[in-house]
Amino acid sequence: MNETALKLLLATPWLLTLCVWDVKHRRLPNVMTLGGAAVCLIAYLGVGGVSLAGRGLLAGFLCALFLFLPFLLKAAGGGDVKMLFACGVLVSMGQVMNFLFFMSIAGFLLSLVMWIAGQVDMSRVKHYARSLFDWRYDRNLGRESLPHRDNERCRVPFGVAIAGGVWATFIWTLAY
8 A cells, every 4th residue: 555545544534523523613623633743743753754754844834824824814713724734744745735726626615515505604705805905995894794703604614625635635646
């Protein structure tokens, strides 16, 4: 069994657990996200030494940077950033760009399906887009009309998209 297939096999229960947890609670616990990163790093240390663990750690930080600005704008949760870090460690440096690409597509499709099904309110997305691109938009007035952050219809369980990106990356790697 090659390395990618082994990673896919071993990571799937962890990713499924994170997906279920995110859908049910809209939260990703640190023990599951950072714990997964720690397990990967320890495994890399055992298999490939400090060099492999360092490449995994660098990949994790690069992936976490992908959601850092949305996190600062309160458009992404800290659990999503930590899960993205852990999954970056898992896929390692060679697949970071593929992973971020597949995760972005999965996130778009997830949001689109949830929006069509009436499960998510896109008013925050519209507010952030107008804040960035429409200089005439009154941000304060727009912010007052937004639903409360704790409203379930405002939050997409992005952990599902992150996991989908991992699976797609590994399947892509196995196929090509």
